[in-house]
Amino acid sequence: MNNYNFDALKFAAEGITGGGGTVLLDDAGLPSFMVPVAKRTNAQLFTGGSEKTHSAFVIDDVEYSKFYHSMFINCMVNGLAYSWPNMDPRASINYDDSHKACNAKGAGWHLASIAERAVIDHLIYKSGVIPRGNTQFGKSHSYTYEAGVGTASESDGAGGTRITRTATGSGPATWTHDGTRSGIADWVGNVWKWTSGLRIVNGEIQIFVGNQAAKQVSHVDASTYWKAIKPDGSLVAPGTTGTLKFTSTGTIGTDRVAATSTSKAFKDVAAASGVTMPEILKELHLLPCSDITTYQGTVYLNTDGERLPFVGGSCNGASNAGPSALGLSDPRSYVGAYVGFFSAFMEL
Numbered sequence: 166m167n168n169y170n171f172d173a174l175k176f177a178a179e180g181i182t183g184g185g186g187t188v189l190l191d192d193a194g195l196p197s198f199m200v201p202v203a204k205r206t207n208a209q210l211f212t213g214g215s216e217k218t219h220s221a222f223v224i225d226d227v228e229y230s231k232f233y234h235s236m237f238i239n240c241m242v243n244g245l246a247y248s249w250p251n252m253d254p255r256a257s258i259n260y261d262d263s264h265k266a267c268n269a270k271g272a273g274w275h276l277a278s279i280a281e282r283a284v285i286d287h288l289i290y291k292s293g294v295i296p297r298g299n300t301q302f303g304k305s306h307s308y309t310y311e312a313g314v315g316t317a318s319e320s321d322g323a324g325g326t327r328i329t330r331t332a333t334g335s336g337p338a339t340w341t342h343d344g345t346r347s348g349i350a351d352w353v354g355n356v357w358k359w360t361s362g363l364r365i366v367n368g369e370i371q372i373f374v375g376n377q378a379a380k381q382v383s384h385v386d387a388s389t390y391w392k393a394i395k396p397d398g399s400l401v402a403p404g405t406t407g408t409l410k411f412t413s414t415g416t417i418g419t420d421r422v423a424a425t426s427t428s429k430a431f432k433d434v435a436a437a438s439g440v441t442m443p444e445i446l447k448e449l450h451l452l453p454c455s456d457i458t459t460y461q462g463t464v465y466l467n468t469d470g471e472r473l474p475f476v477g478g479s480c481n482g483a484s485n486a487g488p489s490a491l492g493l494s495d496p497r498s499y500v501g502a503y504v505g506f507f508s509a510f511m512e513l
Contacts, residue, residue, distance in 0.1 A: 197249070220376060220448060236250075236349055237349075239254070246267045246274075276378065282450065285342055353487055356505040359475045417442065425466075428463050465492045
């Protein structure tokens, strides 16, 4: 990648995509292909949303006009994350190391956040164009003629091998978030994607305020940036009485929950009886909207200790993968051949 003209590369990327994609340099002087996402209000993104600016565009009460999301699942070069086409996605990386690979690129670079993911998911369901992906070992489980170029394989248990990961962007346009070649590739499937700004601790839902992930705030277990959510939408210290928690049945309530593992279709996640749900849960795409009938993806939960999120499903997810697929069942130390990440950028 050293023998390139950045201005020519940027011009070509923006020209080919009609401005839907661009190229940004990091502190190491290497490019990443990125998709700019313009500021929206909640009212623009989901039915019943208020006119407040979506939190993906707000940091410390300052509003920003856009963020940039990786066009491709990231690979890594010299310890830094890059959004490049036709690469084997960087997998077998834990949550903390995913953060490091993004943050080390320079100010404004970060592990793509749950708030940014929410904006894109809301736009997907608003448009009605639901992306597919590598959800059945190199191909789409529902449209099996759609396939990507294999970059990794494993034993199929019958003396042969099967494709697992596919090269970034090597699938058809139906595997991008908006169904076009200027969209975010592999939004669904291929590998799960670690995501910042959300966790559960013993079931309690904890988030960053706004899009503080873009400021590279501390995401460690004891970070003071983690905030729990009350039913009235106020953000409070973790462990405060009466905060919102995922229960053993996959509903969202306020009672202390027993340590358990469970899964539930995202479309079926609901409030526990008598518990009010604040707007922030729909804003962050943690609770379905009643008017959307096309949700795809399963939520996986483990309410024992701290659990960090990855999204979108993987190459073995089949119908459990989808834009709304959310894994909250593994610790930050988890490493798997089916788990990678997206980086994002905000000009601060």
